[in-house]
Amino acid sequence: GHYISVDTSYQGEKAVLSSPELYSEEWSCVRLIYQIATTSETSPDPAKLNLYLRQEGESFDRLLWSAKEPSDSWLIASLDLMKSTKKYRIILEGEMGQDKSASIAVFEIKITPGYCIECDFEENHLCGFVNRWNPNVNWFVGGGNIRNSQSILPKDHTLNSELGHYMYVDSVYVKHFQEVAQLISPKTTAPMSGCLSFYYQLKQQSSIVFTVYLRDTSGFYEEIWKTDSALSADWALAEVDFKAPYPMEVIFEVAFNSAKGGYVALDDISFSPVYCSNQTGIPFNPADAGCNFEEDLCNFYQDHKDGPGWSRVKVKRNIYRAGDHTTGFGYYLLANTKFTSQPGYIGRLYGPTLPGNLQFCLRFYYALYGFFKMSGTLAVYIFEENHVVQEKIWSVLDSPRGVWTQAEISFKKPMPCKVVFVSWCKSFWDCGLVALDDISLSLGSCQAADLLPPKPGECTFEKDECVFTQKNRGRGSWHRRRGPTPTSYTGPKGDHTTGVGYYMYIEASNMVYGQRAYLVSRSLRGTSGKQCLTFFYHMYGAGTGLLSVYLKKEGDDEEIPLWRRTGEQSISWLRGLIEYESDRNYQIIFEAIRGVSVRSDTAIDDILFQAGPCLEVEEIQFSSGYPDSLNEIEY
Numbered sequence: 001g002h003y004i005s006v007d008t009s010y011q012g013e014k015a016v017l018s019s020p021e022l023y024s025e026e027w028s029c030v031r032l033i034y035q036i037a038t039t040s041e042t043s044p045d046p047a048k049l050n051l052y053l054r055q056e057g058e059s060f061d062r063l064l065w066s067a068k069e070p071s072d073s074w075l076i077a078s079l080d081l082m083k084s085t086k087k088y089r090i091i092l093e094g095e096m097g098q099d100k101s102a103s104i105a106v107f108e109i110k111i112t113p114g115y116c117i118e119c120d121f122e123e124n125h126l127c128g129f130v131n132r133w134n135p136n137v138n139w140f141v142g143g144g145n146i147r148n149s150q151s152i153l154p155k156d157h158t159l160n161s162e163l164g165h166y167m168y169v170d171s172v173y174v175k176h177f178q179e180v181a182q183l184i185s186p187k188t189t190a191p192m193s194g195c196l197s198f199y200y201q202l203k204q205q206s207s208i209v210f211t212v213y214l215r216d217t218s219g220f221y222e223e224i225w226k227t228d229s230a231l232s233a234d235w236a237l238a239e240v241d242f243k244a245p246y247p248m249e250v251i252f253e254v255a256f257n258s259a260k261g262g263y264v265a266l267d268d269i270s271f272s273p274v275y276c277s278n279q280t281g282i283p284f285n286p287a288d289a290g291c292n293f294e295e296d297l298c299n300f301y302q303d304h305k306d307g308p309g310w311s312r313v314k315v316k317r318n319i320y321r322a323g324d325h326t327t328g329f330g331y332y333l334l335a336n337t338k339f340t341s342q343p344g345y346i347g348r349l350y351g352p353t354l355p356g357n358l359q360f361c362l363r364f365y366y367a368l369y370g371f372f373k374m375s376g377t378l379a380v381y382i383f384e385e386n387h388v389v390q391e392k393i394w395s396v397l398d399s400p401r402g403v404w405t406q407a408e409i410s411f412k413k414p415m416p417c418k419v420v421f422v423s424w425c426k427s428f429w430d431c432g433l434v435a436l437d438d439i440s441l442s443l444g445s446c447q448a449a450d451l452l453p454p455k456p457g458e459c460t461f462e463k464d465e466c467v468f469t470q471k472n473r474g475r476g477s478w479h480r481r482r483g484p485t486p487t488s489y490t491g492p493k494g495d496h497t498t499g500v501g502y503y504m505y506i507e508a509s510n511m512v513y514g515q516r517a518y519l520v521s522r523s524l525r526g527t528s529g530k531q532c533l534t535f536f537y538h539m540y541g542a543g544t545g546l547l548s549v550y551l552k553k554e555g556d557d558e559e560i561p562l563w564r565r566t567g568e569q570s571i572s573w574l575r576g577l578i579e580y581e582s583d584r585n586y587q588i589i590f591e592a593i594r595g596v597s598v599r600s601d602t603a604i605d606d607i608l609f610q611a612g613p614c615l616e617v618e619e620i621q622f623s624s625g626y627p628d629s630l631n632e633i634e635y
Helices: 446-451
Strands: 014-018 028-037 048-055 062-067 075-081 088-095 103-113 130-132 139-143 165-170 179-184 192-204 208-216 221-226 232-244 248-256 262-272 310-315 331-335 345-350 359-369 379-384 390-395 405-412 417-425 433-443 468-470 478-482 502-506 516-521 527-539 546-553 560-566 574-582 586-593 602-611
Touching (some): 028 048, 028 062, 048 075, 062 075, 088 103, 139 179, 165 179, 208 232, 208 262, 359 446, 379 405, 390 405, 405 446, 527 560, 546 574, 560 574, 586 602
Antiparallel strands (some): 014 088, 028 075, 028 103, 130 179, 139 165, 165 262, 179 248, 192 232, 208 221, 208 248, 331 433, 359 405, 359 433, 379 390, 468 516, 502 602, 516 586, 527 602, 546 560, 546 586
């Protein structure tokens, strides 16, 4: 047969293979049979194979899958494509890296309707299902008119003939008590829930245990089905409700107790997005358990017998007061003693009820001001529904003052529970301010979320400069940095993404008044319709100059100005929003101009390109000059 491979004569370039335009109103499964081969042991920059989804109307491709592990045999990858009304293309990209001995090849790419987890075992790739090898008992392919075992079945279920195939596991070679054979499905790559069904036959002389498990990326097993009947001479249908809100594998496991155990056969695994039982429960939406406090407390509430521990506040327009994390202009929660007559205070903020037996990742931002002692300042507890059990799952250690810092916590509880944010302080003299903002909850552990491909069109500068490059490197250029900038009274104390990550900035002390630094995106795909660009900017310092954003269309010399700010804006990161359109390929340019003094370090972070018009409008800039009451907070 034939395969296609990357030409290795172009060092450091990318090879791109595009599918024809595709359209699918139903779910489909992309199966890729590929191999990355190399003779070198390890390479700092290994060869990589990436698979992207290019949707109509999007300027950025969505990375669905990526592999760089070398192997000496062909491997199979299975990826679920959710149904969509847009036309799309599948893009394969080979990156050779610096490994001169590497080769990347693709043997087959197949897009079939349905879900990747479904299989009738009629094709030799077995839909990406794999047997976990065991010296004595394993799953084998049966059927196809090959009489390869004494317990073989006369007919499969799919074709109902001896030519069809199925999977089976047999006890003939069992040596030990409780030998286990596992058949593992491909990992789900898109959230799905519904009814998983399969046909099986079970013949036993002594006890066999046939179980179906779900396994998540952290290796946690959850049993979802087990055989109840002792015998099924003919193919029996099993149906089980199946929820995979984050990547999971389905494992078909058979445990034998003796060599005379018997056998289990399996065929026709299929999935339907409708639950088997008449479940009408509304699926849990993790967005309901988050809040940015711009409008209200969302689904969070306080216990009034504690008194008002947390207040929703907004800072009056003022350069020197830190604003919220969401936009720099909005609302956040503050716990402190100003509003209570007691010597100390306690604030408890309860979240909505979360369903049990799901893995969650909780993220939020906090900032601390003026504490002498850190312990107890802010802690997160889990309350189980009966309110008897409460468990502390996080508490603040030392952290930089006055910087919005991200915390992330993974947890999983068997029973429904609530997350509670607690801030307390015993005596007035120890108390400072605790600020809380942008609480979000996602399904799956935080570690698993970090492994997911990045959002298309998002750049946080945590790993690199993403799609941006410098027009001229050197003194007048943008630098990637973490922590505060070297000059006092200018620049951010930390980045916007996590508080301890990276941002881009200009170092004014290396530049002269009026010198410009350009950060230019690579050529982005033009689309019909509006696009929305969001980013965060930091302009603090008495001598701050200009920050501008331009759009440059392919074939034009002129750069169209989209957005501009002049002079000192705020000690906080502020959000910028730009709506623009370009039907031709284009570039976005961030230009910073150094101001009159060294106190003009300008920074940007968290750039996000999105298709469609902006859903919000940008706040206007702070007025300069001192307001009448400097430290007043508005409710």
